Amino acid sequence: MTKQRFTLAAAVLALATTGAAWAQKSAADGIAEYRKMLEDGNPAELFEMKGQELWKQKRGPKNASLESCDLGKGPGVVKGAFVELPRYFADTQKVQDLETRLVSCMEMLQGFNAAEIAKTPFGRGEMANVTALATWIAAESRGMRFNLPQGHGEEQKSYEIGKRAFFYRGGPMDFSCASCHGVDGQRIRMQDLPNLTKNPGDGIGFAAWPAYRVSNGQMWSMQLRLNDCFRQQRFPYPGFGSEATVALGTYMGVNAKGAESIAPAIKR
C-alpha cells in the first residue's frame, strides 16, 4: 500500500516536472500509463472482499444473509447480474439499479429500514456496506458485456425518462449531462469525457463504475458518481436511488450494450 502511494507520487511528480515539454496527448498517455500501473493493485479489491463477506454474513434485525437476494437472474445468482441492471423487478414493481436493489434485499431479507439507508451519507454506516456489496457484485461480472433487458414496458419507459433526464438543462449554468457527455472526443481540462449517448467503448463510462478514486482514496458507486456529476452541474441534490438516477442508469446501460465491464475500475 505504502509502496503504491509512493509510485503514484512519483508518477505525478514525473508528469508535473516534464511540464510544457510534453505535448497534450503524451500527458494523457502518462495518466493512462500510471492507471495501468496501478491496476495490479487496485484498492477496490479491499471493498470487493468486504462486500463478499457482507453477502454471506447473517445481519440485521432478522439476522439473515443476502444469499437468497434476487438481483434479476434468480435468487442468489450474482454472476452476470451487474451487466443486466437496471431492470424491472416484479416484487417491488420498480425498475431498480444495483444499489437500490441491494437496499430492497437488505430490507426484505434482513429487516433493515430502506428509507434510513437511503438517507445515510455515502461512505457511512450501512451506505458504506451497500457500496462494498455493489463493488463485489460488479466484480463478479468483470469481463462480461452489458446487455440490459428492455422487454418490460417499465424498462422501456425508464430508458425514455433517463434520456430526457440526460438532456435536461437547468441550474445557474444551464448544464445538462449532455453538456459534457453528448459528443465524442471532448475533455474538461485534461479529463477525457466519454460520449454517453451511445456505446462509449469497453470499460468506459457506465462500464467502469463502481471505481476506486485515487485522488481522494474513496470507493465510488454509480449513485455517488451521478451525485457528484449533479453537484458539478450546479443542480440541487439527487436523492439516493431516486427515479431520475435509476433512469439515467438505464439510459447509459442500454446505450452501453455490448461494452465490456471492467468495474470496479481505478480512477484518477
Added chain:
Amino acid sequence: MKKSISLVAATAGAALLVAAGCASTPAPAELDREAAAVMKASFRDQGIAKIDRLNQDLGQAACSSDKPPSEAVAQQVMDQARAAVKWPTGGQYIGDWKAGERLAQNGRGMTWTDTSVAPKDNGGSCYNCHQISKEEISYGTIGPSLYNYGKNRGVTDVTAPTAQPIIEYTWMKIWNGKTYNACSNMPRFGHMELLDEKQIANVMALLLDPKSPVNQ
C-alpha cells in the same frame, strides 16, 4: 368517406395499444410530462442549491433534448437574450488581464458544497472548456480555442474605435452566450449573476488586451 375510414383505422390502432397494455411505451408528450415530474420528485434542496434550479426558462426548456429547437423558438431565445444584455457602467469594458487569468483558472462556485452565491466567490471556469494562454496546457476542448483571441481579430488598441464592435460582441457573448447561439453550452455569466461587471471586464482584458499572454 375517406375521413371515416381513417377514423376507424385510428380507433383500431388505439384499441390495439390498449390491448398491448403495459408493454406499450407512452406517447412522447406523455413521457415528457412524466420525465418532468420525475425530475421534480428526484431532487431536494441542499445548501445554496435549491430545488427551484430545476425550473427551466425558455432557452433551457428549448435546448433539453437531442434535437435542436425550431428556428422560430431559437430566434425567440436569442432575441430575449440580446434585449436583456446589460452594458458596463461608464463603458468600462476592459479591466485587468491578470485578474482575468485568475478568474479563468478558477472553476469554483455555485455547487451545493459552496456557501455563497455572490459573484465574488465564483470563478469563470474558462480553462475547463477553452484553450486560452499558451502556457496553460491543462485546458478543455468543449469550447473553441481562445488563444490569440484579440490578435486574430485585429485588436491592437482597445481604446480605438475600430476595436469597439469586437469588444461589444465579446461582452455580449460573455454576458449571455445565448445571444448568438440559442443552445450554447456556455454559462450566461452576466445574465445569471455568476460574475459581476468588474469580473467580466477582467476576463475581457485577458482576451482582448494586446499585453495579455493570450495575444502574444
